[in-house]
Amino acid sequence: MKKIVIAGGGAAGIAAAVEAAKNGADTTLIEMDGGVGGDLFSGMPLLGAFTAKGVQISHGVLDEILDACRKIHPAGVIGPVCDYRTVVGLCIDPEILRLAVYRLLKQYNVKLLLNTMIVSANVGRGILKNITARSKNSEYELPLDAAVDATGGGYLTSMCGGKVFFGSENKMFQPLSLVFRMCNVDYQKLLLHIRNHPEDVLLCENSALPGDRQEAAELLYRHGLPYAAVSAESSLLAPAMNAKRIHQCTAAFITPTAPERGEVCLNVTRNSGIDCADDSAVSGALPVLAEQVIDTAEFFRQEMPGFAQASVSHIFHKCGVRESGRIDGEETLLQDDVVAAAKCSDAVASGCHHVDIHGCGKNQIRIPVRDGLAYDIPRGALCPKGLKNVFAAGRCISSDRGANGSARVMGTCISTGQAAARLAAEI
Numbered sequence: 504m505k506k507i508v509i510a511g512g513g514a515a516g517i518a519a520a521v522e523a524a525k526n527g528a529d530t531t532l533i534e535m536d537g538g539v540g541g542d543l544f545s546g547m548p549l550l551g552a553f554t555a556k557g558v559q560i561s562h563g564v565l566d567e568i569l570d571a572c573r574k575i576h577p578a579g580v581i582g583p584v585c586d587y588r589t590v591v592g593l594c595i596d597p598e599i600l601r602l603a604v605y606r607l608l609k610q611y612n613v614k615l616l617l618n619t620m621i622v623s624a625n626v627g628r629g630i631l632k633n634i635t636a637r638s639k640n641s642e643y644e645l646p647l648d649a650a651v652d653a654t655g656g657g658y659l660t661s662m663c664g665g666k667v668f669f670g671s672e673n674k675m676f677q678p679l680s681l682v683f684r685m686c687n688v689d690y691q692k693l694l695l696h697i698r699n700h701p702e703d704v705l706l707c708e709n710s711a712l713p714g715d716r717q718e719a720a721e722l723l724y725r726h727g728l729p730y731a732a733v734s735a736e737s738s739l740l741a742p743a744m745n746a747k748r749i750h751q752c753t754a755a756f757i758t759p760t761a762p763e764r765g766e767v768c769l770n771v772t773r774n775s776g777i778d779c780a781d782d783s784a785v786s787g788a789l790p791v792l793a794e795q796v797i798d799t800a801e802f803f804r805q806e807m808p809g810f811a812q813a814s815v816s817h818i819f820h821k822c823g824v825r826e827s828g829r830i831d832g833e834e835t836l837l838q839d840d841v842v843a844a845a846k847c848s849d850a851v852a853s854g855c856h857h858v859d860i861h862g863c864g865k866n867q868i869r870i871p872v873r874d875g876l877a878y879d880i881p882r883g884a885l886c887p888k889g890l891k892n893v894f895a896a897g898r899c900i901s902s903d904r905g906a907n908g909s910a911r912v913m914g915t916c917i918s919t920g921q922a923a924a925r926l927a928a929e930i
């Protein structure tokens with residue numbers, strides 16, 4: 504039986520582990536955190552799984568995850584929801600998603616090594632032979648036939664001697680954020696405000712979606728789900744930012760997570776100028792972001808329509824890192840290919856999210872994929888140069904910075920995780 508090691512248990516690593524095990528491999532998933540999931544269980548919508556036109560482009564593991572969610576709680580999958588701005592996000596109750604993922608990993612006999620960090624790799628002639636991993640109590644030497652680098656930053660590839668690029672050419676990174684959720688939100692009140700004040704939210708940025716702001720706000724209202732980005736320039740946020748009641752950001756990105764709890768996920772905090780390759784800098788950002796959560800939640804209760812009775816129901820346990828290392832692969836996914844919805848003959852996965860690069864303060868670059876279509880991800884983007892049995896998945900695939908701004912989203916990470924595991928199983 505082939506032994507496949509999956510390094511990292513975020514969205515990409517989970518998909519890779521399920522797919523490797525489904526392909527008959529003896530699969531070990533190693534994660535240095537105390538549980539798997541990464542951002543997947545934060546409550547943010549899965550982007551890159553449905554195009555802006557609502558066509559599902561990720562199948563296989565994602566479908567199994569959705570089925571497992573529905574079996575646990577039918578209302579757990581809210582489904583694809585359009586923000587009438589740029590995207591269609593797949594909204595799922597994150598706690599149901601967490602349970603479903605653990606059930607799937609058990610069902611496929613994936614061996615879990617949690618609280619365990621891969622610390623070194625033994626490579627000969629381009630072949631990774633075994634890895635060393637350490638936990639508080641043990642050290643493991645794991646021989647393997649193939650591995651998937653789903654570490655979010657190409658850390659396994661780097662240990663194997665592969666090249667990894669961090670951030671922009673002048674070492675700038677997208678800001679860090681601490682995502683949180685609030686429950687007892689009155690969805691209707693918020694949506695009514697949006698319908699009456701379409702100028703307060705970001706809308707109509709994608710030519711594949713309706714182009715009239717009033718119509719977009721009306722559609723959002725009729726769907727009854729608050730998937731909306733309240734703009735920094737709005738009458739709601741601008742005065743608070745100017746008065747320094749809350750920090751500066753592009754928008755308050757609001758996503759429904761559980762209608763039965765009146766719960767939403769809030770992606771609104773940000774700490775810019777942090778070197779994401781420096782763990783001490785990332786660690787130092789967490790208390791700063793926690794203060795932003797306190798101020799923002801209080802401000803929302805006082806000023807945001809629908810939030811008067813709301814309370815914080817969950818705060819993600821670590822800084823959200825949008826950008827870290829990208830491997831140097833046999834092929835590189837380019838921003839131009841993403842925007843042009845380019846196809847290729849050796850595609851192993853596809854993506855559809857816009858080029859999405861957050862900057863400091865209110866800045867953000869958002870460039871939609873042409874006509875709401877999908878682009879191909881070539882096999883070589885998953886293959887670190889010089890390594891024969893290691894495949895990259897998720898945020899760290901070979902991509903230029905712009906393309907990474909698209910391929911980093913969770914739906915696409917699930918697709919590349921699945922594809923990397925298939926390549927590993929074929930070895």
Ligand SMILES: Cc1cc2nc3c(=O)[nH]c(=O)nc-3n(C[C@H](O)[C@H](O)[C@H](O)COP(=O)(O)OP(=O)(O)OC[C@H]3O[C@@H](n4cnc5c(N)ncnc54)[C@H](O)[C@@H]3O)c2cc1C
Nearest residue numbers: 511513514515535541542550621654655823824897898913
């Ligand atoms: C604030 C924020 C908002 C976002 N919004 C959205 C959104 O709305 N929708 C969306 O789809 N995407 C969003 N994204 C992007 C998305 O969440 C991430 O890019 C994606 O989850 C990355 O998944 P991954 O599996 O590649 O990496 P990760 O989730 O980072 O997983 C990598 C895992 O590897 C582990 N690891 C690393 N090194 C080792 C080692 N040596 N040994 C063992 N384990 C190791 C880490 O602990 C980690 O759990 C957002 C990201 C952020 C930060």
